[in-house]
Amino acid sequence: MLWSSTLYETARVDEVERSIYQMERNGFMLDVAYCDDKRRLAEADEAECMGRLEAWRHSFQHTVADFNWASSQQVIGLLHDHLDLPPSPVWKKGRVDIRAGERKLDETALDWLIHRVPPTVAPGLKELITLRRIRGSIKYLGKLPGFVAPDGYVHPVSGPASDSDDRAGTITWRLACKNPEVMQIPTDPRKDPYRVRRAFIAPPGHTLLVADEKALEVVVLAHLLVCLFDDHQLAGAVAPGAPDIHSVNARRVFGEFLDWTRHGRPVKGFPLEAFQSDDFPQLKQLRQDIKAVWYGLMYGKSAYGFATSLRDENDNPVGEEVAGRIVEALLAAIPGVARYQNYVAEYVVRHHGIPGLGGAWCDLSYLTKTGNEWAVKRAIRIGQNYPCQEGGARIIGAALADITADRVLWDAGLRVERQVHDELDCRVPTASDLSMVKDRVEAHMTRFPLKAPLQVSLGYGANWDEA
């Protein structure tokens, strides 16, 4: 039924597994000198930052000895007990139950505070965010060189689900990776001023090729909508040449449905390009917002959750009413998504599980058979997400297997180094025919028989950051 029989009859589990072992053997090269240099720099910055923080703390007569800025409890004591700052009602994952005594000081909560405390207090909070970011970079700069094996390469452990306990894996058949956790290396320059990704270098005589499946899980969803309902709208929206889907949604939802104004003009009057332009930061924000709503919806998030995660122009949570209108407008713009959600909800309740594209059955009976309302809702959220996440994993897994098995690419010296959910990173000898390599890699990555078009973006560079 459904979608599973229309695709690859087998999940090619053993081929994928062999490719993973090959990828581990290939390993990747690390610029140890770069790590050491940046770590020393970061540690000096950390010491300065800490000095400013301590001075700030003492300026408020907080004289506790051996105060630990890494301790949540101690920071709560400083900010909420000693300085008597109001508790933040929000954190990264949603609401804070203030009445129950819950206190959160993650970056989202600190950000909320920064906009609402006296100007003498705010600098310390900003400094604390800076300290955490510096330490986030140091974590990797310090430990990565330790993973370099005698052969000069780092060989992380990665693997699919249902492997033995000492290997990595997920229930959706995505790969996981550890020792080191290469999938968690920061990509956002604001979170990592020291650019850890620059330490992931191509070996001498090689260049790094990064091949990324564009909007992989959205394409899978588009495929499902065609299979289930013969609905081609989303497939058309992700087709080559189609305008950027998040810009379209932003203008449609905030402009046409909600009739909002930004930069002193109606949002609906702007050209689509403006939503990705640095000249219009407010429009860019709207595009980011609708993108967040889009992915949140795919994973089962509701207006309740968006009420705290979406912010208005003054950085206040938009509230459930506005969030509800945004969700409603987006679902009206892409009706297939709501139809999919309802379909899956019914299916999960009736069958106590959901199949994936590769034919695997995701059992949810441990939730649906409890009869508990919250458990059933959780089962439905997992069921809505599972085919998209699992489908994406099968597609990139098949691509990995095909690229690894391609003798032409192998003989050209191409070696897969990493897989990051929708991205494959390979090293390629600089002397090889790069356009041939590029064409073959792209062909493998788009081979999976989908009813929605899958596109690949390719980048080259001397290191992971550049590529």
Added chain:
DNA sequence: CGATCACGG
């Protein structure tokens, strides 16, 4: 060893 925080998709 559970909770908090942070990073990625």
Added chain:
DNA sequence: ACGCCGTGATCG
């Protein structure tokens, strides 16, 4: 219990 899937450092 109102967002899915992960790894890991650190605290208490």
